[in-house]
Amino acid sequence: MNRMDVTEKIVSAKVAKGIRWEDVAGRVGQSKEWTTALCLGQMTASAEQATILGDIFGLTDEECKWLQVVPYKGSLPTAVPTDPLIYRWYEIVNVYGTTVKELIHEEFGDGIMSAIDFHMDIVRAPDPKGDRVNVILSGKFLPYKQY
Amino acid sequence: MNRMDVTEKIVSAKVAKGIRWEDVAGRVGQSKEWTTALCLGQMTASAEQATILGDIFGLTDEECKWLQVVPYKGSLPTAVPTDPLIYRWYEIVNVYGTTVKELIHEEFGDGIMSAIDFHMDIVRAPDPKGDRVNVILSGKFLPYKQY
Amino acid sequence: MNRMDVTEKIVSAKVAKGIRWEDVAGRVGQSKEWTTALCLGQMTASAEQATILGDIFGLTDEECKWLQVVPYKGSLPTAVPTDPLIYRWYEIVNVYGTTVKELIHEEFGDGIMSAIDFHMDIVRAPDPKGDRVNVILSGKFLPYKQY
Amino acid sequence: MNRMDVTEKIVSAKVAKGIRWEDVAGRVGQSKEWTTALCLGQMTASAEQATILGDIFGLTDEECKWLQVVPYKGSLPTAVPTDPLIYRWYEIVNVYGTTVKELIHEEFGDGIMSAIDFHMDIVRAPDPKGDRVNVILSGKFLPYKQY
């Protein structure tokens, strides 16, 4: 058994039972973004969270233990994603990558925006011309230092 | 001559003269995100904007014309970026890609978040534990339709 | 279980029972292009459509539920397709890619032809020198905007 | 000197002089699709066409001769295109590739849609919800034969 087996079982149960990620997040007591990433095999659960997920998705004890093991992260099957929704994000990185780099360096100097001390919030923004997906990414700035 | 020559000249002039992207944006009258992407060869200028940029960076008439030609977009030299700042964004897409997909579909149904009817805002969020880079991405939701 | 299992079962049943895509489309009440893409795991069915497909291909309730889940899209096993029929389309993109780009920009300005607000129609055009495959692609033009 | 030098000179002259592809096609006496592909280094000119293009873009005799040499075709710098407009076409091939294959085989049997005995027509389709790019692809069906 490995973590991918557990992920596949969770996703299968979700489809079979018609569960919503938002409701899972409510029961876990964390954001829908982090909770979904956890269920999709990218984050690590506490023992309590694992028990709650085991209850929701009908997992065995051993499967619940796997949720508490730090997973090998990376959720995409190819380096350039083929799925159109995910590709648009890759395209943003590709088209705006150097722009993002220039502007963060102009404001903060040499360093990076952390993808670890990081959170994300995805919200619907109603708009008469068509609703929008608004996403807030927040990452701590980590400066390169001299030594 | 091609657009990359113009981009390289702009970046060279920026370093030599110590120009800030934010000031360029102010003179162009658009956001710093769009303006920087324009200067880095990813967007298309109007005739007036091209003249302003020509003035700022010392471009010839022919170079100004190139700014008004739609460029071949894509700003990264490799499919997986090696630069740590840009890589963190790629990592976010890789680790959270399936999460983003699940949550947008749960809220909106099948479709994508547009990378064309799209804007981005990068801001500094002061924080006593270390300032954060906050980014707002906003893309129109475009539904897949049956036909 | 995942969507690929359902796709494989549909294709297997189609071969075993000698079903035609055009007939499936007739029963689903949509075009043959969209319906085939749905059956091949690229589109999302409504509950009614899933029931009809379940009836045609002998699917279980759980399999019908999977048809209503937005799939991870992308139908090709390699970035450059090896199948000669599909490769010819890739070749058209490769040989004519910059031409298409130039002409759409000349007519519409900077932007893209949507692959989401999109439909396709494949028809036989009788021709004494050999019948032709005619394809109509129709995608909404989405302009890049300044911000 | 090689064909790419000639292509680059043509594109440079086009930008400097503000020439439209459609007008070039009018003078060459062929469709805008074929003529643009010719100018972008993908097709082969006759002597008369080369002279006309030489006149329009200010080419030397030797450059005109290169237009009459069959070029090494392929207009994209990477196997998966990074430019969003061209990528959307790649995405159509990727998402709909197996659908196209199924439907052409269902109608015609085993074989391909030619990319050589082929033409393409790109037109604007006015639409109150936003104009559309309509493209007609027409390729002769070539059957695989037994031997």
Place this chain on the structure above:
Amino acid sequence: MNRMDVTEKIVSAKVAKGIRWEDVAGRVGQSKEWTTALCLGQMTASAEQATILGDIFGLTDEECKWLQVVPYKGSLPTAVPTDPLIYRWYEIVNVYGTTVKELIHEEFGDGIMSAIDFHMDIVRAPDPKGDRVNVILSGKFLPYKQY
């Protein structure tokens, strides 16, 4: 079930029963080249041919139906083949590719040698210095046309 399962069963039966491709071709009534390609999952059988093959290799009715479905073609596991015999052919394409292109264009003008309206004949040519493999490739010339 899919075509690859049928191919694997055919190859397995061939080894177990010690069948020769040439004899299979004799019973099918086509060339050994086309028949072998059919058995290896690259071509499409008629109903009669499928019945003959089913008889030779002990296939079920459903497996025979799969032989009549147009397969997803491409017989190699990697883009550059590792098998020395097949690699030599790849090497010929790599070393002589531009030569072949020049000579066909010199004789025929712009166009291609078809890989669809195509046949191949592999024969032993006795030679005192060591027998030779002689291969005749024959493909219809398809000219690019202007439009």
Place this chain on the structure above:
Amino acid sequence: MNRMDVTEKIVSAKVAKGIRWEDVAGRVGQSKEWTTALCLGQMTASAEQATILGDIFGLTDEECKWLQVVPYKGSLPTAVPTDPLIYRWYEIVNVYGTTVKELIHEEFGDGIMSAIDFHMDIVRAPDPKGDRVNVILSGKFLPYKQY
């Protein structure tokens, strides 16, 4: 200076002077296939041949010396060729690769068809349904031996 410079100069002179490969081959006294491969940087000339080529293409003494140096072979810019004419040959290797392997082994046993002790002949075969490109490949069979 390197061999590619010499190749580029030869091809440039060929276009400027309107020379045919077949005529070059006639003066060199070898087949058009080998001679073209030599001119395209894949084969090695004798001193006499180099002198003849120098005369035809206007090469310097040093350039003639480079023709006598064994080149780094491989004439294609990408592992999978983008040019349609050359791709068709790659496609033949991909679709028929395992067939070729099976039939040569059935006839000769384990070994390869040499790409070194090899020659190729490209001829036009008139045909009322459209002329054909016929190619004869001839390579010595080299058996694997036990030791």
Place this chain on the structure above:
Amino acid sequence: MNRMDVTEKIVSAKVAKGIRWEDVAGRVGQSKEWTTALCLGQMTASAEQATILGDIFGLTDEECKWLQVVPYKGSLPTAVPTDPLIYRWYEIVNVYGTTVKELIHEEFGDGIMSAIDFHMDIVRAPDPKGDRVNVILSGKFLPYKQY
């Protein structure tokens, strides 16, 4: 069943029974290099050799038949091997590749060192500073010829 299944069974039996390749070679009556390559799925056995191997590793009749079928060669899972021992050989090819080419051409002219009419011998060379692995590679020189 395929050859890889047989290879995996042989390797499994070797580990379970503690068999040495050298002893297998002794019973087969060939070198340890060729015999090991045979057992690892790269070479083709005679009927007698297959029987001996079947006896040593406990193979069925059908598995023994597979040993007599010419395999699809290539023993590495990636183009650049990750295993340190095998990588060192790849590194030698990468670092010394052009050197080997220059020296063989200087001695023999244009041609190759055969990898088919080839044998290899791996021996321990005792050395007070640490024993050495000495390898003798021997391949027939095959000259390119003009035609």
Place this chain on the structure above:
Amino acid sequence: MNRMDVTEKIVSAKVAKGIRWEDVAGRVGQSKEWTTALCLGQMTASAEQATILGDIFGLTDEECKWLQVVPYKGSLPTAVPTDPLIYRWYEIVNVYGTTVKELIHEEFGDGIMSAIDFHMDIVRAPDPKGDRVNVILSGKFLPYKQY
């Protein structure tokens, strides 16, 4: 200036002056294998050796200094070499890679054959059936140790 410029100058001078690697090695006082690798930019010269090479190939003082700088090694333009002579070596690694690994481990245990404490000797072995290229590779065995 960089090492590749020096390599290109050395190779150019070698062709122009008709120098043999073996003679260069004789003057340098090392083996032809090491000396050629040095001239091709893979090894590092002492000051004396650099002076000798400078004399042979007409190098400037600065170019001689570059010969004494440790180069970025790797002599091949692609991960899988396209040149037939070098490819055969890659093929040997690919086909025999696991065999070499098994036999060295059987004799020496876990570890590698060094590619650094390594030397190579390429010799002609006269043979009535065609002369052979014999190569002796010698690398120190370096054991993995526990810690």
Place this chain on the structure above:
Amino acid sequence: MNRMDVTEKIVSAKVAKGIRWEDVAGRVGQSKEWTTALCLGQMTASAEQATILGDIFGLTDEECKWLQVVPYKGSLPTAVPTDPLIYRWYEIVNVYGTTVKELIHEEFGDGIMSAIDFHMDIVRAPDPKGDRVNVILSGKFLPYKQY
């Protein structure tokens, strides 16, 4: 059965029983770094160590034998790792790679730092600004020699 099966069983047992690598190392009597690499399929056990591991993880005799076979090394599923923790190490190699090369050569001359005669120690360094991961890598310097 193969080594990967054993690795997967060990990791599964570790999760199910809540075993720590450090405790495994204590029982094996080696460092936690080497022992973990052994359990993850990268190193080779002695008979005694295999027995201890078999006892800890509940392995069969045959599985214990596999631990004593030199494995095919390489622990990552892609050439560029997607997991953020492992990627950071790849990033260090990418960003600092040429720096490491320059400084080792400046101190030691031409050669490498061995990855075989090598050990690694990972320790926690308490720090009021956030604890640090300190890693000591130690590899024997192996000089390139002339021959």
Place this chain on the structure above:
Amino acid sequence: MNRMDVTEKIVSAKVAKGIRWEDVAGRVGQSKEWTTALCLGQMTASAEQATILGDIFGLTDEECKWLQVVPYKGSLPTAVPTDPLIYRWYEIVNVYGTTVKELIHEEFGDGIMSAIDFHMDIVRAPDPKGDRVNVILSGKFLPYKQY
């Protein structure tokens, strides 16, 4: 002009003048590791440091300004490095990658070792059996948090 031009000029001057990185670091007042990375185009200089480097390497004012611009990082020409010294580090990541991941997670929980809040120290460790390269890597542990 761009940063790579400056890097190339620095390296060229270093070779021509025989400068040592350690001495450069002494004058800059930082570690040899950081200073070398700066000179090789991976780090960002302060104005004072740029002036010192300009003095050492004979840089113009504009070149000194480039040293103060945050560079596009990544120092290797290929994803898998070909240079043996750098490859050994890649190999360590490949072989020990999962080990490093397991042990850091066992000690610290889910998170990463920073490559930004990071320093490195390369030292010679005298050893009678051959001196060793000892490297200390120190990166702050950054925990993934729930949100």
